[in-house]
Amino acid sequence: MSRDLDQLIACPRCDAVYHVEEPGMGERAVCARCHNVLIAPRKRAGKQIIAIALAIVVLVIAATIFPFLSIRAAGVSHGSSVLDAALAFSSSSLLVVLTLAVAALIVFIPVLRALLVIYVLTPVVFDRPPWPGAIRAFRLSEGLRPWSMAEIFAIGCAVALVKVADLADVHFGPAFWMFSALVVLMMLKDSYMCRYSVWKSLET
Incomplete structure (x- = not known):
């Protein structure tokens, strides 16, 4: 059976x-x-996915440090980073849960998924037995996929900035372009990933 x-x-x-x-x-x-x-x-897809996952980790971490955008209006300017956006609700103790959720969706979960993919695929690429807990790690990575919203955050910001541009001068920081690259890399990672082949490699 x-x-x-x-x-x-x-x-x-x-x-x-x-x-x-x-x-x-x-x-x-x-x-x-x-x-x-x-x-x-796909041939050499595992190595390509690992390289993309490493790039995702670097970009997400760097994007939380560098400025995302700056806005100037009426002689007053203000700049913010992705981390500032995630902590925007931390001033109220009642919104701490919302702050943690925003930070997790746009920073922690994308990094965790990329690290889990690297952990799962590294031994597979080098024809080694799967590392301990690889099946659970890949299952967790797939379960977190709907909750990884770094690219949704970048697209949402871009749409909002189009409306704000008529009211103030908007300047994109390095983190904005990092998130733009992040959207492309996440699409490539999903297109290169053959989940059937990964499951088969882990089960055998």
Whole structure:
């Protein structure tokens, strides 16, 4: 019975179930119902994902230090960083939970997911046995994926700044461009990640 289940794969979007037929390198297995990509193995994808994850960690940490933007209006200017935005509600003890949630969504969770991916894929890339707890680490990384909102924060700020630009002079700091690069890197990481191949490597 377990062997029969090993030969099945379910689409995470529409729950359609298929018998596994692994495609070749560079090919894709796509759900016939919703066209979601189920299996997409790529050569050297593991090393590329690790490199991207390392870049994500560096960019997120650096973006919390450098200025995100500065606004000048009526002779008064004010600059803020991503960390300032996360701590904007910390002045009230009633909003401490909201402050921690904002900081987690835009800083801590993206860094944690990237570190978990590095932990899981490093032994796989070098043909070594998975490190202890790799399955739980990858499961946690996938579970946190909807809660990693660094790129949502950057897009939301960009939309808000378009409206503010008519009222004040807005200057983007280094952290803004770091978050812009972060959006692209996170999209690349998700596109390179073949979760079926990762699970298969961990289970074997």
